[in-house]
Amino acid sequence: QQQVKQSPQSLIVQKGGIPIINCAYENTAFDYFPWYQQFPGKGPALLIAIRPDVSEKKEGRFTISFNKSAKQFSLHIMDSQPGDSATYFCAARKTSGSRLTFGEGTQLTVNP
Amino acid sequence: GAVVSQHPSRVICKSGTSVKIECRSLDFQATTMFWYRQFPKQSLMLMATSNEGSKATYEQGVEKDKFLINHASLTLSTLTVTSAHPEDSSFYICSAKYGPSTDTQYFGPGTRLTVL
Numbered sequence: 001q002q003q004v005k006q007s008p009q010s011l012i013v014q015k016g017g018i019p020i021i022n023c024a025y026e027n028t029a030f031d032y033f034p035w036y037q038q039f040p041g042k043g044p045a046l047l048i049a050i051r052p053d054v055s056e057k058k059e060g061r062f063t064i065s066f067n068k069s070a071k072q073f074s075l076h077i078m079d080s081q082p083g084d085s086a087t088y089f090c091a092a093r094k095t096s097g098s099r100l101t102f103g104e105g106t107q108l109t110v111n112p
Numbered sequence: 113g114a115v116v117s118q119h120p121s122r123v124i125c126k127s128g129t130s131v132k133i134e135c136r137s138l139d140f141q142a143t144t145m146f147w148y149r150q151f152p153k154q155s156l157m158l159m160a161t162s163n164e165g166s167k168a169t170y171e172q173g174v175e176k177d178k179f180l181i182n183h184a185s186l187t188l189s190t191l192t193v194t195s196a197h198p199e200d201s202s203f204y205i206c207s208a209k210y211g212p213s214t215d216t217q218y219f220g221p222g223t224r225l226t227v228l
Binding site: 104 | 209
């Protein structure tokens, strides 16, 4: 059972566009929601993370929007660049645990 | 940020042999380390969680006798794939976190295993 559903599977935008990647979760015990960026052949790198007590968090060009009632959260990349082309994973973690549950991933391509 | 290394980055082995992958936290003490595998164009699948000095906790469906995990120190965990077969070919990634109250997991660069 997929506890964190991510969409879209792939996304193509032009340079300067604002790609939006969405995730939905089912388990209300989740209380920590990170986003990871992964380049081919590399391990994931933490981009930004949020807890459910805030509705938005911004770090540089990356913003997480969080809707607790809808159990959804999304990643926005402002002024996207070709160097942002990568696979992005959302994840969630329960209050009482350490393990992360990952979404299926979104392959982002930013065209020059 | 914290640095996690993996060695080797790539390994090719013959079917039936065993392969050991090392995961090191370079600038912090990792009380908990995680091992994932990732198939092409797929998400990360957690294989096991290991706490320093104790036995690893394996996820359902992961054979603990095939994937041996040792977390002997606060900076080193090893994954040994025993009697490897072609279907074990995958990208293996470790991550580490320090302390039960911290959120962030730091991922290693991954190890590409190819079993011929």
